[in-house]
Amino acid sequence: MTVRDTTRQVLPLDRITAVLFDMDGVITDTASVHAAAWKRTFDEFLLDLSRSGGPPFRPFDLIEDYRRHVDGKARTAGIRDFLASRGLTLPDTAPPDRPETMTVATLGDRKDRYFKDYIDQYGVTAYPATVRLIHRLRERGIRLAVVSASRNCAAVLRAAGISDLFDVRVDGVDAARLRLPSKPDPALFLEAARRLDVSPATTAVVEDSLSGVEAGRRGGFALVIGVDRAHQRAALYEKGAHIVVSSLASLELTGAEVSP
């Protein structure tokens, strides 16, 4: 079954039994924190590289580079994809005799430190409209999962005080343990559907990243809802979103048992 309605922004609960929510940028306002941590990490690296005879310094673009190469992907996949866009590669880890070698792991650790420092200092806020929608879905018996590439998923949910809202969590720690490929591969979403014991044909995916929307579509999910937090409505549609909303407050619930 495909639920497609491009004129109304509707979640039809007579045909949807489960909803899979991405976290960063959909549930919590942490997409911009990731983006800022990535910019600091890559800019330091690119500047060092240019000073030591590499290509001229061109900073990481907070909007374009983030959404094209990093957003929604696993930490190491984002690093490799961004470096590749600049014609660069790094080894995954340092050889034992040259521990000072710059690696994918070094950049990942730095970014993680910047991200955690920010969260520790300023905390995490969940989008009120998303939390309201989650409560309304729960009241109606819809099965719910949070699906995130982040290894910090559990800590971020805890910091926002919303760990107990979901039946299932599939995150970056699971992805590494189960060797699940990064979005845009649908593996994380399919794993969440499997754990919830629901079919993609009756499941909706809510995503703000281009890679995540593509993953939802490739997984054959009934309804892929793009959340446009970064003025990328057209690109979300291009990647396969059935509908795009700027806030989940504008999503209308329909179906036999739905009241306003």
Ligand SMILES: O=P(O)(O)OC[C@H]1O[C@@H](O)[C@H](O)[C@@H](O)[C@@H]1O
């Ligand atoms: O570095 P972490 O916390 O494991 O997160 C990995 C990725 O998680 C995704 O949810 C974010 O969109 C990315 O920006 C981030 O890089």
